[in-house]
Amino acid sequence: MDDHLIEHPMVWQDRLPEAYKEAGPRIVETESGQQLWQYEDRRSSNIGLNAVAGKDPTQYGVDPIRYDQMIPGCYEPEERLKDMDIDGVYSGLCFPTFPRFAGTTFNEGVDKKLALLCSQAYNDFMIDEWSAIDPVRLPPLVVLPFWDVEASVAEVYRTAAKGAKAITFPENPVPLGHPSFHSDHWEPLWNAIEETDLPLCLHFGTSREIPTTAPDAPEAVFISLMGTNSMKAMADLCFSPVFHRHPNLKVSLSEGGIGWIPYLLERMDDTWEKHRFYQAINQEVKPSELFRRNIWGCFITDDVGLALRHDIGLDRITWECDYPHSDSHWPNSRKMVEESFIDIPDEDVRAIVETNAAKLFKLKV
Amino acid sequence: MDDHLIEHPMVWQDRLPEAYKEAGPRIVETESGQQLWQYEDRRSSNIGLNAVAGKDPTQYGVDPIRYDQMIPGCYEPEERLKDMDIDGVYSGLCFPTFPRFAGTTFNEGVDKKLALLCSQAYNDFMIDEWSAIDPVRLPPLVVLPFWDVEASVAEVYRTAAKGAKAITFPENPVPLGHPSFHSDHWEPLWNAIEETDLPLCLHFGTSREIPTTAPDAPEAVFISLMGTNSMKAMADLCFSPVFHRHPNLKVSLSEGGIGWIPYLLERMDDTWEKHRFYQAINQEVKPSELFRRNIWGCFITDDVGLALRHDIGLDRITWECDYPHSDSHWPNSRKMVEESFIDIPDEDVRAIVETNAAKLFKLKV
Numbered sequence: 001m002d003d004h005l006i007e008h009p010m011v012w013q014d015r016l017p018e019a020y021k022e023a024g025p026r027i028v029e030t031e032s033g034q035q036l037w038q039y040e041d042r043r044s045s046n047i048g049l050n051a052v053a054g055k056d057p058t059q060y061g062v063d064p065i066r067y068d069q070m071i072p073g074c075y076e077p078e079e080r081l082k083d084m085d086i087d088g089v090y091s092g093l094c095f096p097t098f099p100r101f102a103g104t105t106f107n108e109g110v111d112k113k114l115a116l117l118c119s120q121a122y123n124d125f126m127i128d129e130w131s132a133i134d135p136v137r138l139p140p141l142v143v144l145p146f147w148d149v150e151a152s153v154a155e156v157y158r159t160a161a162k163g164a165k166a167i168t169f170p171e172n173p174v175p176l177g178h179p180s181f182h183s184d185h186w187e188p189l190w191n192a193i194e195e196t197d198l199p200l201c202l203h204f205g206t207s208r209e210i211p212t213t214a215p216d217a218p219e220a221v222f223i224s225l226m227g228t229n230s231m232k233a234m235a236d237l238c239f240s241p242v243f244h245r246h247p248n249l250k251v252s253l254s255e256g257g258i259g260w261i262p263y264l265l266e267r268m269d270d271t272w273e274k275h276r277f278y279q280a281i282n283q284e285v286k287p288s289e290l291f292r293r294n295i296w297g298c299f300i301t302d303d304v305g306l307a308l309r310h311d312i313g314l315d316r317i318t319w320e321c322d323y324p325h326s327d328s329h330w331p332n333s334r335k336m337v338e339e340s341f342i343d344i345p346d347e348d349v350r351a352i353v354e355t356n357a358a359k360l361f362k363l364k365v
Numbered sequence: 366m367d368d369h370l371i372e373h374p375m376v377w378q379d380r381l382p383e384a385y386k387e388a389g390p391r392i393v394e395t396e397s398g399q400q401l402w403q404y405e406d407r408r409s410s411n412i413g414l415n416a417v418a419g420k421d422p423t424q425y426g427v428d429p430i431r432y433d434q435m436i437p438g439c440y441e442p443e444e445r446l447k448d449m450d451i452d453g454v455y456s457g458l459c460f461p462t463f464p465r466f467a468g469t470t471f472n473e474g475v476d477k478k479l480a481l482l483c484s485q486a487y488n489d490f491m492i493d494e495w496s497a498i499d500p501v502r503l504p505p506l507v508v509l510p511f512w513d514v515e516a517s518v519a520e521v522y523r524t525a526a527k528g529a530k531a532i533t534f535p536e537n538p539v540p541l542g543h544p545s546f547h548s549d550h551w552e553p554l555w556n557a558i559e560e561t562d563l564p565l566c567l568h569f570g571t572s573r574e575i576p577t578t579a580p581d582a583p584e585a586v587f588i589s590l591m592g593t594n595s596m597k598a599m600a601d602l603c604f605s606p607v608f609h610r611h612p613n614l615k616v617s618l619s620e621g622g623i624g625w626i627p628y629l630l631e632r633m634d635d636t637w638e639k640h641r642f643y644q645a646i647n648q649e650v651k652p653s654e655l656f657r658r659n660i661w662g663c664f665i666t667d668d669v670g671l672a673l674r675h676d677i678g679l680d681r682i683t684w685e686c687d688y689p690h691s692d693s694h695w696p697n698s699r700k701m702v703e704e705s706f707i708d709i710p711d712e713d714v715r716a717i718v719e720t721n722a723a724k725l726f727k728l729k730v
Contacts, residue, residue: 057638058642059642060639172579180579180582181578181579182582213546214537214546216547216548217605218646219640220600220604220636220637220644221601224600228576228590235578235585235586235589236586257632259625260625262624263628263669263670266666271588274691274692279583280583304628
């Protein structure tokens, strides 16, 4: 479960109080014809990060710079449903683009009152507008004003009451200037999320850490390595107190891939067996047991992971489309899935492409 | 093939010219009874990084601070051979400790003439003293003065002529202040290494990058994640010009583990399929083909990787002991290997624990 939407120009202008509209996110057009988001005194580098659905791979590498360079399914929910029909995809959890995948754009906002209003406006857009046309096929995924734990707790309850189905959160808050998963800082938030039973989606890259190797390395290096961010999030959480204190918390490693999971489970357990005695980590429960209770993996294509599905745990795996990004196979997702799953029994396929996600996100399909 | 040695106190004092002995590495003893290396105006944090062979895991976490706190096999080659006999290990490639696994300590030396002499002295110790007692069971692994390509080229030829069997090199030179694998900078060195046919051993962690998540994360997090450094090295090299220009170069990812290799091969190939058109990367050869020709994996325990040995390539895998570090199973390596390989056919076991390494390092066993 991982897709993306491009926010239409009026998402914030329609919702912010009059006094905040000027500083809040709005679309400006440059002399060269590029459309950009203006937020406070900063401009986004582009509006359509990697929104290349429908393009040939030989055309990749240049992000769209205007809405009319994207297919409408990127930003119109009715059109999105049609594109999902073409692709044979029933339901897709959509991550934000201008706010970034976990709302970290607002973490950088100078006026934190405005930043809170922007997060809330995005969530209202998500629930009242984007998902409203079909909350099962486009389940509402909300952002948090995570720089303020108290405000985040309030937003969890507010959006849960309005029908939110999941929360997107940074895979690691430390590079964003906040305390780690090992601190007590987030306790009130984990309590609220556990109580409302909303899965936390940690999309890879939301820590803003790019696993690059060198200034002159081609992008293919970090693209190949993005899953190491999810590996870090998994090890970080499994050696933290979070799941011990919150046994019902659910974490989905969005777009992280799954083929590395058995390796990391073994490596974490080996590390725990040998190195737990001198460290402030739980001495009773193996990290792999936490994974099998609290974490879900998510992939687009991962034949290695599919072959290892029973080592991962069949119930831990969900499939994603990643529309409209370049990693997506739209409009050929169903064809790709058919090829990729050709040797997998029907009941396993059904768990991976449908029932696991339906259960995790409580979607009545 | 990955073990470690602790340098005895006279390695450099026995070999440096008189004028350099004072500034060169020598053992000093603190008032509290700790033995440390003094090199120029810096002192090492300890002499016996993780040299815990023979200790119970409940005693880990404190590095030895004196030679008499380590078993003699750490620093005496005759004793090492006896310890290898006890463990049932025939041959082991030993990485340096005070110079660090790829000689990066000397990269930090202020006097670069001294730093070059220190690298050469280590290599002379390695070939003339450590390996001399049995060059097959303790094959000479040399360091390079890699901050100086011309001097490195000379050292490759000098040590190859003296019997060096392999070279230890940083998994990524960029964090150490040097040009990347994507630059032309290293070309003369790759030419020399290709000509002498010495495998390059990239031990994880030699970039000095520690994959930690937070200042307050327990060490178990980065210990579990150290293999991501080898993942980065593999993607970095496979998307670089290195193997295209030097088809006979051999790279061993020392201690990197192997269970993640099939995942990364698939992910690199997918990335190459979709993203090669707009990037300065080879357009004809898939990254996985380079791996299968130029790279070897290395592991201590990795049941996931063993199960995936045919996806990795049976000829790509070597086993290591890691004596005297805490990841080693000494003196129970053979028992551990028996358990770990129990379902593996004899011919596959033989390739992994013996013939692959013998072939790669040209050891007449």
